[in-house]
Amino acid sequence: MTAFGITPKSFKLLDELTANNNREWYHAHKEELREQLLDPFASILESASAKMKNAKRPFSGSKQTMFRLYRDTRFSNDKRPYKEHVGGLLTPSGNKKEDTALIYAHLASDGGFIASGFYRLETKDLNRIRDRMIEDAKTFQAITRKITKAGYHFAEIEPLKSMPRGYAQYADHEHATFLKMKSLIVSQNQSREAWIDGSVVKELVKLHKATVDLMLFGLEAIGKKS
Known part of the structure; x- marks a missing residue:
């Protein structure tokens, strides 16, 4: 019995895609990939979104916030045409183009992981968060705790x-380790079973609850609080 349609066969498909990462195999199994992986993954994002709608800062995702399996190989030495995992976002706007706070779900052959926070922000936005870590060190400490x-x-x-440039004088600051980070990401590995029985939804909601203050702290620092 599965909650959203992810089954052991879904993981077998990912293993087969890894072993046969070519257009012929993909097109022969395209419908299977949709039924066994893509549609169930979208349902998981939608279910997590519904459970977050009354949160302090709701995040949402859907089929529209999932990443395509196709890889852009134009500027890469790795010419494999397809990703060997399924990935998607939950964001404050419900838009995949959200470039600040995000929750990311990554379904891979070994189970994958979920993550939350700020990933590779532009330097100007990252520095605004760094400045707030220094100015409001006590609040940031409470968040990390x-x-x-x-x-x-x-x-x-x-x-x-x-x-980082401009922060040398804070080398001994209590948050020096965080000041050196280019991404503020909290992550947690997930088992295959979590996807199969649907408990990954509960884990996404728990991760959101644990990190929402971090994301509000950062959004306020860069002036994106709604």
């Missing part, structure tokens, strides 16, 4: 080795 207490951790995604 809440996230840690909830059992999550910040992912170290390409952190700077030294302090």
Whole structure:
């Protein structure tokens, strides 16, 4: 019994796509991929959205906030035509083009992961968040403690080795580690079973609840609070 249509066969399809990442195999299994992976994934995003609609800051996603399986290989040495995972967003606007706060769901052969926060912001926006970390250090500390207490951790995604330009004087600041981050992302691995039984929806809602203050902190810093 599955909640949204993700089954062991869905993961078998991802394994087969990895082993046969070519246009012939893809077109022969296109309908199967839609039924076993893409449509169920969209339903998961929609279900999570419905459970977040009354939150402090609702996030939403749907089929329109999913990423295509096609890869853009024009400027890449990796010429595989298709991604070997399914990915999609939940954002404050419900728009995939949202470029600030986001929740990301990643369904892969090993189960994948979910993540929340700010990913590779423009330097001007990132610096505004850094400035607020310094100016309102106590609030930021409370936010990070809440996230840690909830059992999550910040992912170290390409952190700077030294302090960013203009922040050298804050090398000993209590938030120096965060000031060196280019992305403020909280992530959690997911098992295959979480997708099959639908509990990934509950995990997305829990992640949103644990990180919404982080995202509000950042959105307010860059002037995008609605």
